Amino acid sequence: MQDLFPFEHYFDNKGEIKRNELDNNDGLWTRREIITRYLLVSAVLDQGPDLEGVRLLFKDVINALYSKEIRIFHKPLDFFKELGISIDEILEKHDGVKKIRADTWARENKSNPGKYNLFTDRTNQVLGYAIYRWGVVLCVPFLLEKDLQKNGRESSEPLVAYIEDWDSAEIMSQQIKDNKRYGLGKAIGDKAGHLFAKWYIHTFELVKKNDSSFGPLSYELPFDSNAGRVLFRTGFLLNWADLSDYKNWDVIQEGKGKSGKHYIRVTNIRGRKSDRFSDLKDFIDSYELICVEYLKVKKRRPSKVEIQQIPNILLLNTNYGIGDLDDGLMYIGTNYCFNHDEPRCFQCPVKNLCLGYTNRNELITNYRT
Ligand code: SF4
Structure with missing residues (x-):
């Protein structure tokens, strides 16, 4: 500006x-x-x-x-x-x-x-x-x-x-x-x-407001294609649902990406729920707090977690907010995790945490945003 x-x-x-x-x-x-x-x-x-x-x-x-x-x-x-x-x-x-x-x-x-x-x-x-x-x-x-x-x-x-x-x-x-x-x-x-x-x-x-309703955890992560590609390739999204779930939700569209690769339509994640950690009381306690006090999107304790709101839970009680996380994802997505077969993984600061780099190369080579 x-x-x-x-x-x-x-x-x-x-x-x-x-x-x-x-x-x-x-x-x-x-x-x-x-x-x-x-x-x-x-x-x-x-x-x-x-x-x-x-x-x-x-x-x-x-x-x-x-x-x-x-x-x-x-x-x-x-x-x-x-x-x-x-x-x-x-x-x-x-x-x-x-x-x-x-x-x-x-x-x-x-x-x-x-x-x-x-x-x-x-x-x-x-x-x-x-x-x-x-x-x-x-x-x-x-x-x-x-x-x-x-x-x-x-x-x-x-x-x-x-x-x-x-x-x-x-x-x-x-x-x-x-x-x-x-x-x-x-x-x-x-x-x-x-x-x-x-x-x-x-x-x-x-x-101007000085409370949690307009604070660092008061809104969801903007799921743009750069952020979504990093979250997918690193395996973050697979912590919460299987590949088959993402296919059923049209988040993964087989053969519909560039050069016939699978297309990751990140925006389709919104509203999809995970019950993988529903029995972890601390996790659901944190989710309840996020929904009721920060996002203010629910009045009562939820039983399942909406996947796009998980970053808010994980950042609770840290010094970081959604904006910091998004800045980091954009930085990785635009400088290292390019939308083709050969991103700059060897220089990427999160390579040791990345499932695509360490174990499942097909997450990098077979998918596009
Ligand atoms: S290691 Fe490679 S695939 Fe993983 S986030 Fe970094 S650039 Fe992307």
Whole structure:
């Protein structure tokens, strides 16, 4: 974010956010509010065939719009009022990113550079992408502002207040998708909702609430493909269920990955349960605490454990949170555990713990995310 010229002054010369200035106003809104708006749009956009290109496009478009006084996080309506310019900038910057990234992307994905396209669902339609991915998200703070006005109230942090009004960060991450009035629906997935929670609480430390409901264990791990690949290859996921269970749940889709390998669809793990350690009282005690006090997703003692919530249990009473774990998984996934037959296992810091490396090489060679 410090590469965006409208927000340069939010950061010190070491690139650290000026935390003591988060409550300063930048126009009508606090800096905390503006950053939160930026993160929500960013979480929705942070997907697609080439993440590096997606992030470059996001940065270039924001810089271009702000240089033309279209200040979309300060005045979300400007995106629509100046829709012609918004569309032109997205198209122009997409062409620029394509020139930089298409050859590399095509090489890595055994594809044709001409097919490089960051617009949603591989269509070529910029209008759908602009409205569905950018516009819908920008409408959330705008609608919150309108609703406050309707009720004769004012706030310099409508989005922040809305987010922290939920019982926990986990509930919030579900509501930014499913809420009847403000939910983004299919524009945001579970992974992006959890990524937003991680950025808000862990990466940018924007959270104002000071309790376990918005603390380091208050949301689930964002199961993206890098994290999922590491959790699978290391054998972590096989601690909780058999390979046949993952096949039955469509987490493992045989022959559906690149080059005919088995595809690991990590997001399908969500909601799947393990009863392997149901008779371990301490384990279930910890799970009850996580569900009731941290995630706030259950009122009573559960009998089975949802697999995607196991990292929260294991991190209980440690100095680490979900954000730290996700940072570590992303680091391993993007620097060592590449999505092909020959990841850099010999240099990988977790190789001695990794089932794929030490014992079951087929977990590396036969599966792709
Ligand atoms: S040892 Fe290899 S397979 Fe295991 S996590 Fe590291 S890079 Fe991935």
